[in-house]
Amino acid sequence: MNVYWFDVNVAGPVTDRHAEALGDVLTAADGIDATVQAGEDGGVIMFSREADDAIQAIISAVKDVEEAGMTATGVTEDLVTAEDIAERAKVTAASARYWVTGERGPGGFPSPRVARPKASLYSWAEVSTWLYEARLGAVDHVAVETAQACALITAALTVRRGVANLPKHERHLVARLVA
Known part of the structure; x- marks a missing residue:
């Protein structure tokens, strides 16, 4: 397993109650692997998540954030x-x-x-x-994998928000496009 470093951006306001709820979700799972920077206009939750691959790490973090009552709007690499x-x-x-x-x-x-x-x-x-x-320094594939996963998942979050705002009769068109 690798450790993946990334930030989950959330819509605001992000309160102490949200941070506590995220702490509860993470504690109930595998332990706290995130730090919350929050404000009235939103926030950033910085993760260092261990997983088999970047997609699993990021999607599980987004799920945890949303389970804590926040809205994930995007993901960025470290x-x-x-x-x-x-x-x-x-x-x-x-x-x-x-x-x-x-x-x-x-x-x-x-x-x-x-x-x-x-x-x-x-x-x-x-x-x-x-x-x-x-061929300088000691680096590996994890950072590139993380960046690609962040771009893909941010796009998916954007589509998810956009589809929710579409008339119901048009949602299937977008769903077919991304399927």
Whole structure:
């Protein structure tokens, strides 16, 4: 089994009651493997879930979130800083900074998802793919698998919400399209 790192985005407001309910759901299952960041406009639940594959990990997390009374709106792969990259790739912080700036490595390091002056955030899936292809650091297939699963499940959640808003006589058309 692998550990998959991803975030489940939820519609707001997310209250302490929701966080407690999620804690109860997770405790009743296999234990708490999530952290809730919540507010009036929604929230993000960060998971590190152990499973046979990314699809199983993410779908089980979405199910747990919804069982706790929240509405999952999407799933994203883990965002990391240069320091996180160094830790996960098992290299020095200086090595990771050199890759980010292009001073070392083959070039073409992924652009930050969130650019900030001191600690930009990068997609771990993109970075790990770049590292794997460049044969730098210690990375594996799990991050790429997670990114693909996140994209697919986010699309499924979007379709599910959209179908619910369609007139009943049109729902079967969309269901046939995605079947």
